[in-house]
Amino acid sequence: MFLEEDEYHIPRKCNKCGGVMVFQGVGEYACEDCGEKDFDDYGKVRGYIERHPGANAVEIEMFTGVTQRAIRKMLRDSRLEVRADSRAFLRCDICGKEIRSGKLCSACEMAMHRKIEAEQRTQTRDKSMRGYAIRPTGATGMKRFRREEN
Numbered sequence: 001m002f003l004e005e006d007e008y009h010i011p012r013k014c015n016k017c018g019g020v021m022v023f024q025g026v027g028e029y030a031c032e033d034c035g036e037k038d039f040d041d042y043g044k045v046r047g048y049i050e051r052h053p054g055a056n057a058v059e060i061e062m063f064t065g066v067t068q069r070a071i072r073k074m075l076r077d078s079r080l081e082v083r084a085d086s087r088a089f090l091r092c093d094i095c096g097k098e099i100r101s102g103k104l105c106s107a108c109e110m111a112m113h114r115k116i117e118a119e120q121r122t123q124t125r126d127k128s129m130r131g132y133a134i135r136p137t138g139a140t141g142m143k144r145f146r147r148e149e150n
Contacts, residue, residue, distance in 0.1 A: 007070075007073075008027075008040045008041040008042050008070065009040055009041050009066075010029070010040045011029050011038040011039075011040065014031035014033065014034060014036050014038070015036070015038065016031065016034055016036040017031060017033050017034045017036070019031040019032050019033030019034060019036075020032050020033075021038060024037075026042075026043060026046065027039050027040045027041075027042040027043020027044070027045075027046055027047075028043050029043075041064075041066045041070050041074075042074060042079055042080075044064040044065070044066055045060055045064055045066050045070075045071060045074065045080065046080070048060055048063055048064050049080070053083070054083060054086075056088075057071045057072070075090060075101055076090070076101075076102065076103055077102075078101045078102040079101075080101065081100045081101040082100040082101065083100075084100070090102075092104050092105040092108055093108075094108040094112075095107070095108055
């Protein structure tokens, strides 16, 4: 699934004066003209979690207006992380192990990266060997330089 441009409800225009909002970092935006501050969904969720550690998705949705679906997407995108002392966890897409953020556990992620690297090495080797016989065919060694005597 491709990311939509306004997936996290990024503020583009200032609600106060209509000026252009400029990204300041960590989900915060400021108006170029009047300096009014606003937050995208990530900024709202992160700010709420900083003020209320241990809040669950239902509570966050109720107080910030950010949907639980968007919160789960932030967890899957590794923008947020489940607390270590939480009873709720995400599951690895491959092996099902409990994880705190993202889609894969560290072991599955490492295995996937190694597989991709091996495939890339094979492709690179095959491309660099074009024009060369990978297995020698016909006579090899001194045989090919000797004249056959009748």
